Amino acid sequence: MSGGAPRSVLVIGSGPIVIGQACEFDYSGVQAIKALKEEGIRVILLNSNPATLMTDPGLADAVYIEPMVPEAVEAILEKEGVEALLPTVGGQTGLNLAVACARRGILERHGVRLIGASVEAIETAEDRERFKAAMARAGLPTSRSFVARSVEEGLSRIAEVGFPAILRPSFTLGGVGGGVARDRDQLARLLGEGLALSPVHEVLVEESLIGWKEFELEVIRDRADNAIVVCSIENLDPMGVHTGDSVTVAPAQTLTDKEYQVMRDWGLKVLRTVGVETGGSNVQFALHPGTGRMVVVEMNPRVSRSSALASKATGYPIARVATLLALGKTLDQIPNAITGTTPASFEPTLDYVVTKVPRWAFDKFKGADPTLTTAMKSIGEVMAIGRTFAESLSKAIRSLEVGRYGLLDGVDPVPDRKTLLRKLQEPNWERLFYVALAFNHGLTVQEVHELTGIDPWFLQHVEALVAAENRARFFTLDSCPASVLRQFKRKGIADRALAAIWRCREGDVRRRRQEASVLPAFLGVDTCAAEFDARTPYFYSAYEDHTEAPTPSAPSMVVLGSGPNRIGQGIEFDYCCCQAVLGFADEGFETVMVNCNPETVSTDFDTADRLYFEPVTLEDVTAVLDVEKPAGVVVTFGGQTPLKLARDLERLGYPLKGTPPAAIHRAEDREAFQALCRAMGLRHPEGAIARSVAEARREAAALGFPLIVRPSYVLGGQGMAVVTGEEHLDAYLAAALKVSEDNPLLLDRFLEEAVEVDADALCDGKEGVLCGVLEHVEKAGIHSGDSSQVYPPQTLPPALLAQMEEATLGMARELGVVGLLNVQFALKGDEIYVLEVNPRVSRTVPFLAKARGVAFPRLAARLVAGRRLGELPLDLPPPRSVFVKASVFPFARLRGEDPILGPEMKSTGEVMGIGADFGLAFAKALRAAGTALPESGGIFVSVRDSDKEAFREVAAGYVREGFGLYATAGTRAYLERCGVPCEPVYKVGEGKPDAVDLLRNGQIQMVINTPLGRKSQFDEAAIRVEAIALQVPCLTTVEAARAALMGIRALSARRPDYRPLKKWQ
Amino acid sequence: MTGYLLLEDGSRFEGRGFGFKGTVLGEAVFQTAMVGYQEILTDPSYAGQLVVMTYPHMGNYGVNPQDVESRRPHLKGFLVRELSTLPSNWRARGTLDSYLREHGVVGLQDVDTRALTRHLRSRGALKALLTNEDLPPEKARETLAAFEGIDGKDLTGAVSCRKAYAFRYEGGNEPPHFRETLAPGRVASGRLHVVAVDFGLKENILRNLLLRGCEVTVIPAYAPVRDLVALGPDGVFLSNGPGNPEMAAAALPLVRYAAEHFPTFGICFGHQLLALAFGGRTYKLPFGHRGANHPVVHLETGRVEITSQNHGFAVEEASLPEAFEPTHRSLNDGTLEGMRHRELNVFSVQYHPEASPGPHDSLYLFDEFVKRMEEKT
């Protein structure tokens, strides 16, 4: 290593949240930055994601929220005099960007060295062919395979591996573009997509190991060649299901020491062979269950989702240690942060079991294939710790928040035997519940094992859990002896599950437990199975006799986290929770965090004074509150998950702080909210509540179409739709949920052609101040989480803006909000409508915090702690630049899903683009979201009649910029009539060549297609789906097309410039 | 069938019985290795002990005929949080429960092993009574009070072989690639005859010597010096073993003789005896080192080895004669983990380079032994 530790380091983040790359890289990035700062190093950060904690002021010395492209890196290197670049904490994005920079000679040109992993090591690990060759040289077996660089090559060589064949593209993330090909047709199709998605156009075609056991090791090595295994992980779902989609368990459960040590030897050998000199890696193995034959599957030369999980599972902070190692330290020079007395050069040993369960969103993506395969599809995960596998699995299930509290809860309707067998055979997100059902129907462990490939060791515990639930049926709440109740709780069975069995309320079970003293103990996560005293208080609950929970000394504040990532509730809320912790610390409180998402910064044992890794459910939260006896508990920072608990916590007498539950109710309850609007003289869309199908029809007729309909109490617009007429409503009612007394349907007049606006405000209960107002680019009707947004507003008349600001503050005061409040408005002409009020932090808060350089949630926490607004340092100068939010969607990964937007949120993440004007900021935002606007070429256009007039100008603009337009008949006829020239093109099914052919031929560089409505959508969908598969930008609203045109114009006038955030604010 | 562990300080930990039904007295200690229970059970160094496993699930992969370190279990009691009834592994040939029953080991499950471990960590290893039959508490207290403990006992004599024998190993049904992974760094070029003194040895040590081309003859702990000489060894190996090394004073002349005349390598108990034979002292650690994750630094290279450890006693570094220099040290508590003689061809480690259970980081010590023997001949 030349020149010792660098004086300044550029850290690369992982960009927007996408499937396969979530908050875990905010967690690893924050650890890395903290570690670098402790070493006195100047840290420069590049990350396009404003919702991250790592981009907060006060962590890195200079933060660049810019597109993660080589040009941006080069600009940063020029400005900042960076000495080294750390690419290993930013996921696949970080690695790929570093390699791209190295390939272009950017690093060399600026004399910057890579630390943490060399380009050779990255390429050896990520290029599947080179990896296999390296393994072969080291004598480590991998599966039979060849690399295909074209579909033809794949088809001609397929005999080498046979069917089914596994496709694994190089340099991709979470198995995207990969899959299982069972015949030549599938091979040709999957290979085509995989080649398109691999940045180097290579796909490994491999012998199938489906059904083999899958394991992972987290390994670390230092420059003195000390190497250790931090954690072993066993996948419950065998090979064929991506590890990110598998239920996984730490430590490995079914290996003897002999087998485990061979795996350990191989893991370290892989690390040395690939040449990871310092830092952490993840190595995956497949093991034949009948013979023990083992092969190496892959290695990731960086911290990963699994290493975040391993860090949380063991208490060993892999990213932090890996960063220090990259600086040239050795493992024995780094103290174990948890014991404080022993060094980091040891292997954690656990005395508990950790289970991770992923969470999917197939209910939102009805077009996507819900079968689990080698390409990851889940969007979040939970982790639970228990003393036994059964206990941790049970806790994980209730952590998921999918409305299930026990294994027999709600797989509905109970399938017939044939369906059941298929559900066991074909991996799907509910498989665990079908396994339970199978045991309930009398299948044996052996039978279920043969159908699922899940190891009998895990199955026997599921069977035992099912047996326990069934045993509970022989009792009632009162007849169940305390000793038996304790046995159920020791298996992790939730109060809610017992209450369902005993037909009583959850509270009754809790009371019964309290009377019988069946209470959980809190045990420490200490890396060493209690061999040494632990300093860092990191706890989990288990039904043991001896509790280790500390006796509280100073008054504390408990912050409830937001649980697993899902669409509509993700990293933004973790950001707010972490900020709240800081705010309460500012006010002198000890801070306590409760959360169950292993990816997050909030569950870093370093974030709050005490961490309870627990499900965010009433049962588990109250157990923590009972031992903590805090001065306060807050539910308004973690999104809807903790907010739901507000009323129960208050009723049970816990010291709820912040906006009072009554105010939360006033904002969230439909009738109360309407009354509030009326009282304040604010307009809201006319609406009605229907408690039956008939009522829904009646109300719809009365209100008139179009209508926006949704089930009550939803998040992220779940199940929400715009219905255009009676027939459409009937179809919705038939497809959607049962409308009933308990599940009312909300109907609202749909405001057409309305501009949507988000406003956030801080309030101390009496006085309020505005954080900012965001104008949406797309019209109302596209979920606020999906639409592009701009700060400051660009087209809103000042008078209306002022009215909305006033209304927001008025609402905050009227509700008595203590903390943050979010209001969504729609502007129709000059009429202002209030769409909804969220009496909590919102998705837009982190964005505004970054745009304005003010840590709003942290200040909100100080207000919750009792400060007045006037006492806080609050400096809000007018913005000097334009900040655009663009959303990132999972369509490329969820094959077959139509990428149109609507009132139901579909995006997984967001980015920020900043520029001197809107066009530039928008172009940068799209670039950061992975959509490079074309400079020239062909554009396919097809817009619905109602959009045509508005589109004319936009189309003419593209032509003036030199683009050629291809239009379908109707659009073409209209445009030609208006004097905009365009080429004709067939819709799919009309004739050849059609739009899809042009796309495949590379004649089309962008698609502008506003959906025509329900009937004729089918062939259009094919075009959009194809565009997504080929990574061609696809715009589905006129507003987006107009904004993109402004972006293209801006880019042709000048190159984007890249500056530290401070210089933009 | 309920049972309990009664400790000499009066505390009691309850559980349910499994394995052999009975009542035993011994020293309660904890082990933090997550896998390798069969190796632990059959390691003679645990003679006289009641072993608490800190990892909650035990028995997951059953038992098999290969993963043994001697012919039978030596510890007296085995305490776990949860016993697996359905083992899952392609090499499994039986359950842990029946294995313990067969070999007379008293088991207790459903024990709050974490609380028990924390207790032992703060109080140190304690004398204890373990029962899984209906033993009245009063009776248990009396029996435990009369138990003098194991520190004053010669356990070596009880576990060592009775007669000398040649060690052979045909290989068993080990995992695929197991042997390749163990690939020795050095294989003897000619015939090397190692005499291993059995203080309670783990067979994997001998397997490692065979793998390096050595011939191995095992002799009893208290064999007379002349027996050793008669065998004409190229090197002498001093094995691990149970209990207090001071109780094996009878072996010290043999140890001293071996060290002065042959390349000699000691592990664990063998290491402690070497220190005693040259006038050093040993002492009892508060709660010992028992695990498969102990970091040890090799002082010469600065390299860290993750080691397998199982010892309740340690060598007092300050008591060592000048002629010995430390070679390895624990990174956890700084205790001496290895030494060598400055003039004589003698070296030893406190930990278990043969692993089993545990990482293979320290197998190079066997290569080193082979090298020392070859240089001598």
Ligand SMILES: Nc1ncnc2c1ncn2[C@@H]1O[C@H](COP(=O)(O)OP(=O)(O)O)[C@@H](O)[C@H]1O
């Ligand atoms: N040859 C194979 N046969 C069956 N399944 C496989 C094979 N190779 C990989 N897989 C499965 O695909 C998943 C993803 O493959 P992997 O190489 O780990 O890609 P990624 O880089 O996305 O993690 C693995 O977790 C494993 O379950």
Ligand SMILES: Nc1ncnc2c1ncn2[C@@H]1O[C@H](COP(=O)(O)OP(=O)(O)O)[C@@H](O)[C@H]1O
């Ligand atoms: N009456 C309406 N007219 C037009 N669009 C609406 C109307 N109500 C809601 N929307 C659209 O639906 C989206 C989601 O509705 P919202 O009430 O904000 O749900 P959520 O609670 O999921 O955020 C909004 O962002 C907006 O674009």
Ligand SMILES: [Mg+2]
């Ligand atoms: Mg993988």
Ligand SMILES: [Mg+2]
């Ligand atoms: Mg990978």
